[in-house]
Amino acid sequence: MSTARFRPPLGLGSAAIGPEEEALVLDVLRRGELFRYYGNDPARPPPMVAAVEREAAERFGIPYTLGVTSGTAALEVALAAAGIGPGDEVIIPAWSWISCFTSVVRTGARPVLAEIDASLCLDPEEVARRATPRTRAVLVVHYQGAAADLEPMLHAAHRRGLFVIEDCAEAPGATYRGRPVGSWGDAAIYSFQHNKPITAGEGGLVATRDLRLYERAVRLSDLGQYRPHHAQVTPPREAPFSGGQCRMSELTAAVALAQLRKLDRIRDHCRRLKSRILAQAGNLTGFSWRPLADPAGDFGFELYGYAPSADAAAQLREQLDACGVWCQKRTGTYPQYHREYVKTGLTAHPALSPFRDLSPWPAHGYRAEDFPRTEDLTSRFVALPIGWRFTDDDADHIASSLRDVTTGTSG
Ligand SMILES: Cc1ncc(COP(=O)(O)O)c(C=O)c1O
The missing domain is CATH 3.40.640.10 (Type I PLP-dependent aspartate aminotransferase-like (Major domain))
Known part of the structure; x- marks a missing residue:
């Protein structure tokens, strides 16, 4: 494969x-x-x-x-x-x-x-x-x-x-x-x-x-x-x-x-495949789906689940990758406090910086240690994107791969 x-x-x-x-x-x-x-x-x-x-x-x-x-x-x-x-x-x-x-x-x-x-x-x-x-x-x-x-x-x-x-x-x-x-x-x-x-x-x-x-x-x-x-x-x-x-x-x-004008068609496709994956994957050991404020309203183009630890998440990603299931994060989102522009706190002109009165920098509220929950959650998730060209068979393969890797029966 x-x-x-x-x-x-x-x-x-x-x-x-x-x-x-x-x-x-x-x-x-x-x-x-x-x-x-x-x-x-x-x-x-x-x-x-x-x-x-x-x-x-x-x-x-x-x-x-x-x-x-x-x-x-x-x-x-x-x-x-x-x-x-x-x-x-x-x-x-x-x-x-x-x-x-x-x-x-x-x-x-x-x-x-x-x-x-x-x-x-x-x-x-x-x-x-x-x-x-x-x-x-x-x-x-x-x-x-x-x-x-x-x-x-x-x-x-x-x-x-x-x-x-x-x-x-x-x-x-x-x-x-x-x-x-x-x-x-x-x-x-x-x-x-x-x-x-x-x-x-x-x-x-x-x-x-x-x-x-x-x-x-x-x-x-x-x-x-x-x-x-x-x-x-x-x-x-x-x-x-x-x-x-x-x-x-x-x-x-x-x-x-x-x-x-295609938005609903794209969304309905993703939702249908998402539901298919969830139904076929069933309850998974050591993997819990991202809880949503309104599951029915989700667009469904990316399924997120949590492993118990960052190491377990990395291992799951590797195993899914070996099954041909691409599960790297597709968004460019990062915790803001890890980004360069937050670490420097600079603006093009120093007088424009809203942080100029905060010293030393990075101040409290702009460092990783100030966000234990965000750090924990974002280190443990695995993201499974659904593409426009994915078929029912693809959804079934994702679900069965997930079942295999979480029960330890893969590769
Ligand atoms: C949550 C969020 N807000 C804003 C933007 C900015 O959009 P753009 O890339 O069109 O400037 C993006 C996209 O990249 C985004 O993901």
Whole structure:
């Protein structure tokens, strides 16, 4: 058996690219309209970014969405649109993607790291533990397809007046208690980066039900401007301010739109194979599945389980690999305190660092020893990705390999 049998291509969405993406990209190219705000006909602006925004709003249950260049840009825009800035603190999971940390730093606010729970998402109880009078927001990351426990999280955050941003970059189409993730908090972000369930190579969305936040997000993404397309959504009320530039292009939107329309098919495929693996694997010795806040709402593209120790997890990975089951972590997520930019605490200009008053550095709250639970959980998991091209037979092989390696009958 090939040891590469289950090595999935990076990203689910990229494996599902086909004639639909091709047709929409060709449509943009043939019209020669690559910029969202104007094209050949002054009376008819190009349609692709506007269509992504409209269809994403419907699909994710959030009325106002804005296309931007990446999930990271979406995070920076959402935080700044919410008014987060110097002197503020934002609670983020210690185990999260790089930009969950850097986007907060770039607003001038201080990211406050918090423990995750066994779902590998932010522990809702951490909101009360980490909140200080300077805390302004909580960034909730729905890790690899699965929702964080939103109800207690929102309760803890909103009773303290904290703004909640849902980071849905890794979980578009996942639900919590029957409602899409992203529709629960005060704002949400999405990513179309290559290694995501749906992709356009790069790209992102900011979503909110708050019109003021929407207007500020538009201005932040378009050099402070607020063009007629957006004025039709809601008339301008904010005094113009200097913004950055992270507008989504029509070409990106063409791919993103075709992918968005495939989201449910991709998700249903993953869910079906996930259920098949779980049913066939049954109870496993020395291996427990990641407990989820809402198992029915999981996207299902990556199954996580825990071994009793880091050594046992490493051994399981090796044995599964020998069976042709690829089980290396597919996300680029790390505990933030292990990353270089946290170890230095630096920003491009020293005066911009939200850590400049904390000495010695790394201060308490930015070192591995401050996060025993996150350290323990992330050292013991084994991740089993499910690819778009995986078949029922592949699912059966994963399940039987798991049974074999946990009962010691493999190789
Ligand atoms: C949880 C999370 N947030 C934000 C991002 C940033 O998205 P992008 O890569 O599009 O900037 C990513 C993806 O890489 C992510 O996984």
